[in-house]
Amino acid sequence: MLFDKIEIKNLKSKNRIVMPPMCQYQAKDGIANDWHFIHYVSRAIGQVGIIIIEASAIEPRGRISMNDLGIWDDKHIEPLAKIVAACKNHGANVGIQLAHAGRKSKVTDEAIVAPSSLAFSGQYALPHELAEAEIIEITEKFGSAALRAKKAGFDFVEVHGAHGYLINEFLSPISNLRNDKYGIDKSLFLKEVLEKVKASFPSEAPIFLRVSGEEYHPGGNHPETLASQLKPLTNLFDVLHVSSGGTIEKEHYDVFPGYQLEYAAKLKKLLGKPTIAVGRLEDPGLAEKALMENKADMIAIGRGLLSDPHWPLHAAQNLNIEIDWPESYLRAKGL
């Protein structure tokens, strides 16, 4: 099934292999450069069906580091457009992760923000608690970022609602202690972000949402609580991408092959949306099994693709499946 086609709205992928967003920390002023071009296009040549460009900040104080990619200004569009065009030329679909780091930003030139004034840990600055008007401004910046993504030619966008960053901070009872409507309804901020993004991106293109399905803390979100938050929003996104963690500093969990798969399976069942599973799934047999057992619809390979840009070619060989190789590499096929 890994090499079966999949269609979601107007996105048509030749396989179910996803490159998940992975920060490269190589940008200056948020602008993509040669590193990003080579990094992403190599994975398209390696036959990844769906590429998600790393967390790209919708405003400068929403960067995790000073070297994150950005999409807060029109100057970011052209270098991204070149990456998109080249990846598409090699048969991949490309999206970009729209992100805001919230209280987990380590920018050095601006105050950082969060739903509540609680530092992530001693290593992070104390965030400013966002006022309602400031919250609305941020949702609008997500919309403007989606419009830039459209101008750059992206096939889809992914909203980053995972890993303890701003959207996750609003969703989680651990980091959202507000008493206003954004605290009473912890998914309201995400709802407004998705609405703005949807209004700015072509209606026939899919919107992906990445979440932390488990927060590894009794007081945090778990698949069931998250599902009840997301249930009223299912008409605002098309694909759920299930990761975990990031809300608390000291997490205790085991990283084993498929360690997040059961969270994906549970959320897929509860919400009925096409779902991407991720987390040490680079054993092709395991990835295939996850799809066969209907625990997910697509499989993201992160670190596996960092160490092997041609992972899909090798996975197909491992599974005895015939796929097209790039013509120039055919002589390596029998090795």
Ligand SMILES: Cc1cc2nc3c(=O)[nH]c(=O)nc-3n(C[C@H](O)[C@H](O)[C@H](O)COP(=O)(O)O)c2cc1C
């Ligand atoms: C170098 C690196 C950078 C990452 N950056 C991001 C990111 O920008 N956005 C995100 O949602 N997850 C990010 N992640 C998490 C990955 O997308 C993925 O969920 C995680 O690595 C687990 O998958 P794997 O076991 O296949 O690597 C990053 C992971 C790595 C290794």
